[in-house]
Amino acid sequence: MSSASLAEVAAPVVRLKTRSIVFDVFGSYIRYKGGAVAIGDMASILSWFGVTEDATRVTMSRMRREGWFTSRRHGRNSYYELSDRAWTLLQQGRRRIFDRNRDAWRGEWHILLLKHDANTAVERERTRRELAWRGYVPLAASTWIGARDETDGLRETLVEGVHLQGFAARTPFSQDDREFAAQHWDLGELVDDYRSFLRRYESLATEATLATLSDEEVLVRRTVITHEYRMFPFRDPDLPSDLLPNDWPGYEAHGLFLHIVEALKDRSWAAFDRVCDRPTPASNRTDASLTVA
Known part of the structure; x- marks a missing residue:
């Protein structure tokens, strides 16, 4: 494929950063193969x-230094393997993306008070993103509120000193x-963006469209839509239906996303397996509970 391939298979064009592609490929494929990949296959x-x-190579090396991977040699090949931190992130992220909450609301808001030790600006931003990912919104600098209690998961992932x-x-x-939900989350903008998502991708999984694509292009499309959809949980707090506007399009968008990911799965895996068909060295981490997405 040429450098223009992404533009050709994604409409409108979604420009992905290399590290975003790496996370999506690990999250959608490599984690189900033991969590390790040869650097040549990844390239x-x-x-x-x-x-x-x-x-x-530069991106993988940088992400290893950040703690997302470990690396080792096996024969002539160098392998990158998910760290415990990355496994946790991908497992929690999968639940947030694929298993949107449909539980009945108990009518209770959950308020968090945060106390920071001497964190850096980078660590504070990471804390902010983690809280937003889990459906919280700030009321003040150290006070956040959400519709559900997410403290157990937060304690696993927040930086030390929070x-x-x-x-x-x-x-x-x-x-x-x-009224409180409408005031503190931009649900109107989310309605518009979910409807735009539906218009862009409603015809993606049709047989006529797929027949024009190679397996590699199908994998690219599946990665693009996964990347675009996983941006929603950073903005959508996954509020109970009691708190949402009528005719909330987020449910339909989630259903379409699941349908497309499933429709493109077999050919995407065919493309992946043709490249990553060599046996990987024994992994230090196995998780029999994983279900292939």
Whole structure:
């Protein structure tokens, strides 16, 4: 594939950063093969996205230094393997993306009080993104609120030096809850973006469209839509239906996403397996509970 391939298979064009492609490929494929990949195989897959081999090696090396991977040699090949931190991120991320919450709401808001030790700006931003990913919104610099209690997962992933205290609160009337949600989350913009997502991808999984694509192009398309959809949980708090506008399009968008990912799965895996068919060295991490996405 040429460097223009991504533009050819994604409409409108979604420009992915190399590290985003790496996370998506590990999350959608490599994690189900033991979590390790030869650097040469990774470079081959990323070439379908127009990424050069040098850029792949630089990105993988940088992500290893950041703690996302470990690396080792096996014979003549160098392998990159998911770290424990990366395994946790991918497993929690998969639940947030694929298993949107449909539980009945108990009518309780969950309020978090945060105390920071001497964190850097980078660590504070990481904390902010983690809280937003889990459906919280700030009321003040160290006070966040969400519709569900996510403290157990937060304690696993927040940087060292961030201390949490949580408690539940109720409003007197259910209408107050819906108004509160509309004031603190930009649900109107999400409605527009979900509808745009539906318009762009509603015809992607048709047989007529797929017949024009190679297996490699199918994998690229599947990666692009996965990347685009996984951006929604950073903005969509996954509120209970009691708090959402009528005719909320997020449910339909999630259903379409799941349908397309499933429709493109077999041919995407065929492309992946043709490249990553060599046996990987025994992994230090196995997870029999994983279901292939």
